[in-house]
Amino acid sequence: MSQYWSEVVHKLTPYVPGEQPKIDRLIKLNTNENPYPPSPQVLAAIQQAASADLRLYPDPGSDSLRDTIAAYHGLQAEQIFIGNSSDEVLAHTFQALLKHEQPLLCPDISYSFYPVYCGLYGISYRSIPLDADFRLNVEDYLQANGGIIFANPNAPTGCLLGLDKIEFLLQHNRDSVVVVDEAYVDFGGSTAIALINKYPNLLVIQTLSKSRSLAGLRVGFAAGHPDLIAGLNRVKNSFNCYPLDRLAVAGAIASFEDEAHFQQNCAAVIASRDRLTASLNDLGFTVLPSAANFVFARHPQHNALQLAQGLRASGIIVRHFKQERISEFLRISIGTDVECEALVSALKILLQA
């Protein structure tokens, strides 16, 4: 607390990211990082960009990357907005497109950063409960609103909403923006980017952190109607004109240029997820159907927090949320097969204790 803080700072409840431990040799299955490295082409592109040109500002709109992503998804350049991670893109989206008279609607169980953005920008929101199986019922969203946002696949559940359901939301909500946060979509979902040319009120947000193994590079983007993108650019150009450094732009472009590496990487994670799900089922866990690079699992006889603490004592960290409804679950990121096997072995010992 300080007399110098603005009112908003006093009221804020900041987001708490998953632990980034400074201890070596931990098996880190708590922040949904990809267990496999980015494309070698990405590393080569960055090494080439580490040149005397770093003395110069980057292109303010990251135009070369914007054009690459537009072409990759069959869109026009003016339908793409680039940001310093999808979290930054989300922040600008909340301020630019989701602050209106009516409350923002979002699921009660979702990315826990959404309510934080509402606090930062003074946005009223209404939390809509997922059903007992953690599924989003689109009928629940047929009410006056200043916007709708959800993650698909959802976090931290991993559950997927079909494009037909998203289209229902778009059709019944033409006066406000529907934001689909697709951080995990490449691990089993179908992107709503396919609907962008049909619905001017759709904004899709993606990140290179998960499926492209680039959490350390901080690149995200939004795709939507040019009017929505223009709104985001107005905020971005009133905040920080050059959000991406030259290295991030070079690396991100190279990632989109190595489709084979991307596909192999995603397929490997999906295969590991299926094996891990089967092993957890064998141990008596209930695992929600996941289309993401993590699983959300509970054990009917064992306390989740204690399991998380037991795993940590064994050198494995997973994520536990204290929030009601999900406090009996563990969110486990998909690691390499060796890491997943170590997790299963450690859980076996903990369940027997």
Next chain:
Amino acid sequence: MSQYWSEVVHKLTPYVPGEQPKIDRLIKLNTNENPYPPSPQVLAAIQQAASADLRLYPDPGSDSLRDTIAAYHGLQAEQIFIGNSSDEVLAHTFQALLKHEQPLLCPDISYSFYPVYCGLYGISYRSIPLDADFRLNVEDYLQANGGIIFANPNAPTGCLLGLDKIEFLLQHNRDSVVVVDEAYVDFGGSTAIALINKYPNLLVIQTLSKSRSLAGLRVGFAAGHPDLIAGLNRVKNSFNCYPLDRLAVAGAIASFEDEAHFQQNCAAVIASRDRLTASLNDLGFTVLPSAANFVFARHPQHNALQLAQGLRASGIIVRHFKQERISEFLRISIGTDVECEALVSALKILLQA
């Protein structure tokens, strides 16, 4: 304009950065970039950081860089805040520390992004005129305020305010925060970081873009009392937990570790500035005394906008502002000596025409 934009987006007047031309062979003296490359150690550090570890999130607080900067300036870690460029640090500062009941005070001629931040966060501000010689008179700031911000050396004038004057402002303004934006301080000023342990209401903001030749890497920082830094961290952790990528952290640390390169680079720019100032004086220009890596110059007989257009036609771009009081000036970044000589030759021809 779009029905989906929030009220703030409709009202915004975004910042307009200096042109980043996509044409080769232009002499670019318009955005105050350093004409010399960053330290080779910076490039080596980035190349080493371009590794498989990019799959992992960076440290949320960029702690290793924070510690490096704290040690460099003789401060504690909790007195330093790291951001994705000093523009991002400024944005968080406006929201966290400068939004209060009373208006923010800033000079009428200063970094033109300040009023944009006020628009973004709904901050009322009062513009205080610099004197006829573009000097800041500290007596003018003895009035109720919710904060004071100015650039030192000032932009786009280059004029320096002494630390004694800054101390006067701090002593007479203990109830609000005084922000000193030192983007250009390494080219001839003395940093107010020396005053931080004495004044809990002082925040100093610096960038690696100019004196460290890293505009393309996007790294800035603030130094101040731990309470001010905590306020900034609360906003940052409600906006984007991981603002700096792994490459920027590695490169920035290496820059602070090559003091010799930094000092040589600054000395070279200062020497060129002095030579350019003399040449411009010879051509009849009035040049304001500059402690920055640019000069602000006017010619009594020639229209500044026409000169800027004439230079551009000769392949040289400088910055011209339409704002009243300074519309007869050109802001010219210090280039290499070859670039400065090309500028002087082009001006000679334009003045004779």
